[in-house]
Amino acid sequence: MHEGQQDQLRAVVHCMPSEANLTITLSLVGKQRNLDRPKSESLEKSLSRIQKSATAKPAKKQKQQLGAAEPAVPAVGLYDAKNGAGPLGGETPNVDAWQPGRILRVGELEYTVVLNPPTVKQIEVYGQAIVGIPLLPNVELLFADQASTQWAWLRKPKAPSFHAASSGGHSPRGHPASPRGAKAIHAEHGWQPSGHSERAYTPTSEDVGYMLRVICTPVAVRPTGYSGANGDTSTTEHGATASLDLGPVMPGPPVRAAADRHALTQQPLAPPGLRLVTYNILADQYASSNFARTHLFAYCPSKFMAPEYRRPLVVQELLGYHADLICLQEVDQKAFAQYFQPQLSYAGYEGYYTNKAGKTMEGSATFYRRERFRLVVQRDLNLRTIFHDLLEGRAATSRHAHFLPMLATSPALAHALQKVSTIAQASILVPRDSTCSADGPICLVNTHLFFHSKAPHIRTMHTAAIIDEAQQLIDQAIGSPQLSQELGGLRPALVFCGDLNSDLNDGIPGAVELLRKGALPADFWDWSYGATFAFNRSTDIDPNAVSDEDEEMPDAPAPTSSAPASAQRMRVARQLGLPDEAELAGWIPSERFPSDHLSVAFDLEWLPRSAPSAAASQHAGASTSGQQAQQAQRASNVLPAASEHVHKAVAALQRDEVIALPSDTLYGLAASARSAAGVQRIFTIKNRPTHAILAICVADREDVARxxxxxxxxxxxxxxxxxxxxxxxxxxxxxxxxxAELNPGEATIGIRIPDAGFIREVCREHGGALALTSANISGQASPVNVAEFAPLWDQCAAVFDAGTLQAGREGSTLVDLSVAGQFKMLRRGSAYEQVVPLLTDKYGLRQIQ
Structure with a gap:
């Protein structure tokens, strides 16, 4: 950024394409003014508002003086500097008036209009500054390129008057950038360049006691058109810098929690080795509860319980393992988004989070090293929904039918299984290096089983259901020609890990025994021990109501074979030893150990490959059979519903073709809602009259009003x-x-936003609505997996597979809100029970029949 730009008066205009208003920021009468104006509003209204803000208001004493002169009102106009003409007409819409290079005159002052400059909207750093742990700013940029944005780190000795919030462990937050430049920031007294110009900075022992300042300069690379025979040219534009102060830097624990284990894990493993870490990191909401402070963790100084202290220690421990796979439990939703996901992504991991089924905003997170693996299929397993659907007789859960006799004789157990908030994550990962014969695909399961000491039978049933669901996911992947090809024709090995909440002091728990042997006898002690358990409102509230043994017997990953009867595909090459009681030096969490659990790390190893082909290794429970299986073998247009395939979906839509893809309820046929040919093609595929009604699907709520x-x-x-x-x-x-071919003659339109990531990504990338209907011949059953509409595959440009959907076959609830003050239910769907009381009780709408 040039120094001259800092002294030039500017009217900065931010005009976001997706928003109805634009903002105008400028300095008037010594104050920064921010005007939020509709894009469609006439220029004269905006100028009138600027004129009013620029008119100096008389002091209170002046107002009281009789005959005091009225303040001078400056002339205000917007001019086009290129043609030197007079001011723009007042009727010009704001969106057309505020263009780059125009001049705003306010009295004798002239402001250059700058449209959409690269801007730092917000910058923040979570976690305390601790030696040896990376500090990673989270930055929200407008009109700037993340990769081109420039960074600098400074330091200076701690100032005695530094704001307590930064030194006391709270996360410093940045604010919109001020007009000052990098040179002005550097020039402030005492700040010294660190010589570090990357986004992340890891404090050293020399930084202890120093304050740190991070400076962000947003940069945009903008095309400037053509330059004769030389083709495209571009210019680099630097925006106003933003800075954030944090610290002082702390030395951290004298010895890291996993120092001895890190000495054995200084490099990632090479195939056929595979390193796995599982860790219950203690959710902040549990660590900070009154019960935790006064009873569970009363021994631990509060400064070591603060999330700003504990989170960095967790990241330091995880990064020191150089793991290929990381499974975390008790992850706060906000902590994942604000801290763990950005930190681990910067370190080379991809990951995703799944919240528990209840209202508590914590769950599990799975990460994989992106250089080693790529994700081909991911499924969240909601155990509450699985058992509810089983009891309701839903066909999709028939694989769990062996539980029905037990549930029929135990209403309390049936009730509990529909209330417990346990979830699991299942991820099929394939090696990026397909030429390495020693490596193979895996299905990684991550879960946190129900904690109650009197409910081992629930943990056992959940474990069995999760295994069955994971095996079905594997079967579906193998049954899909596209996915099977990505798997190299190999059946993924199932790796089951997480916090099993299983106490070994009373004998081998059923969950562990099931993972070890694949089955349990009818007289296993779990069943009788849990017979008296009854779920109540307080049962599922505080997962930290654990016994002392939980700290001594931490989470245990359990690699299992792809099917109980098949040979093991992997073996445990090494378990990295746990610290003994002397090293723990008392209770945890503590200054060294950030959680009330210990991380568990294993080195796994692939066994020499002598497995049968994928087709031969399929067993009962595969999603395709008979004619459907034959069609699956022939199909070449079935792809995973993954972000990497969004562009293929969009390309097909732009060619006026039809695609099949998953929503949050059913699989659907979709075409561009702008395409007459695409809409006609949907009717042809479904064998449906062209006067039938189609709904549309959009990506975001902001799109509905279009x-x-x-x-x-x-x-x-x-x-x-x-x-x-x-x-x-x-x-x-x-x-x-x-x-015009979409619902001709109809005055209304049905609009959907499915709670499903892939279809919404397609809508965003396509830039418009999709015409959407169920992927079936009219009158036939609505499909919840791709095999159920296999005869339609060859009529679709692409079929995007997300496995079996779990919402049932009811489809969406259809509600007419076209008339103010009332609503009409047009179709009963999966959300019907929630929609009616919401509209009547919360919004006072009248239901009409």
Missing amino acids: YGETDHLAAGVLVDLLPGPVTVVLRRRPGSPLC
Whole structure:
């Protein structure tokens, strides 16, 4: 950034394409003014507001003086500097008026209009500054390139008056950048360059006691058109810098929690080796509860219980293992998004988070080293839903039917299984180096089983159900020609890990025995021990109501074979030893140990490959059979519903073709809602009359108003309904970008935002709505997996497979909100029970029949 730019008066305009308003920021009468104006508003209204802000207000004493002169009102106008003409007409819409290079004159002052400069909207760093642990700023940029953005780190001795919030362990937060430049920031007294210019900085022992400052300069590379025979040229634009102070730097524990184990893990393993870490990291919401402070962890100084202290120690421990796979439990939702995901992503890992089924905002997170693996299929398993559907007789859960006799004789158990919030993550990962014959695909399961000491039978049943669900996921992957090809024709090995909450002091728990042997006898002690357990409202609240043995017997990963009867595919080459009682030096968490659990690390190893082919190793429970299996073998257009394939879906839509893809309820056929040919193709595939009604699907709530009229809706109603399994019927907006062949003659339009990532990514990338309907011949059953509409595959440009959907076959609930003050239920779907009381009780709408 040039110094001259800092002294030039600027009117900075931010005009986001997805927003209805633009903002104008400039300095008037010694104060920064931020004007939020509609894009469609006339220029004269904005200039009038600027004029009012620029008019000096008289002091209170001046107001009281009789005959005091009125303050001078400056002339205000917006000029086009290129043609030197007069001011722009007042009727010009804001979006057309505030263009780069124009001049805003306010009295004798001239402001250059700068449109959408690279901007730091916010910068923040989570966690304390501790020696040896990376500090990674999270930055929100506008109109800037993340890869081109520039960083600098400074330091200076701690100032006595430094704000207590930064030194006391709270996360410092940045704010929108001020107009000062990097030179001005460097010039402040006492700040010394560290010589480090990367985004992340790891403090050293020389930094102890020093304050740190990170400086972010946003950069945008903008095309400037053509330059004769030389082709495209571009220019680099630097925005105003933003800075953030943090510290002082702390030395951290004298000895790291996993120092001895880290000495054995200084490099990642090479195939056929594979390093796995599983760790219950103690959710912040449990560590900070009143019960935790006064009873569970009363022995531990509060400064060591603060999340800003514990989180960095967890990351330091994880990174020191150089693991290929990391499974975390008790991860706070915000902690994942704000700290663990950015930190581990910067260190070379991909990961995802799954919240528990209840209201508590914590769950599990799975990470994999991106140089070693890529994700081909991922599924979240909601055990509460699985057992609820089983008891409701849903066909999709028939693989768990062996539990029904037990549940029929134990209503308390049946009730508990529909209330416990346990979830599991199942991920099929394939090696990136397909030429390495010693490596292979895996299905990684990560879970945190129910904690209650009187419910070992629930943990055992959950373990069995998770294994069955994971095996089905493997079967479906092998049964998909596209996925089978990505797997190299090999059946993934199942690796089951997590916090099993299983106490070994009373004997081998059923969950552990099941993983070891593949089956349990009918008289196993779990069943009788849990017979008196009854679930109540307080049962599922505090997972930290654990016994002392949980700290001595931490989480145990259990590699299992791909099917109980087949030979082991992997073996444990080494378990990295746990610290003994002397090293723990008392209770945990502590200054050294950030959790009330210990991390567990294993080195696994692939056994020499002598397995049968994937087709031969399939067993009962595969998702395809008979004619469907033959069609699956022939199909070449079935792809995983993964982000890497979004561009293929969009390309097909742009060619006016039809694709099949998963929503949050059913598999659907979709075409561009702008394409007459695509809409006609849907009717042809479904053998459906062309006058039948189709709904549309959009990516975000902000898109709804492009297609339907929403002005009459109560504030918040769309937030409560969407995204989710609800289709909202609104009056069709005149001039909306929909083809005439979509619902001709209809005054209303049904609009969906499925709670499913892939279809929403497709909508965003496509830049418009999709015409959407179920992927079946009209009158036939609605499909919940791709095998059920295999006869339609060859009529689709692509079929995107996300496995078996778990919402049942009811489809979305269809509700008419086209008339103010009332609603009408047009179709009962999977969210019906929630929608009606929401609209009547919360929003006071009248239901009509």
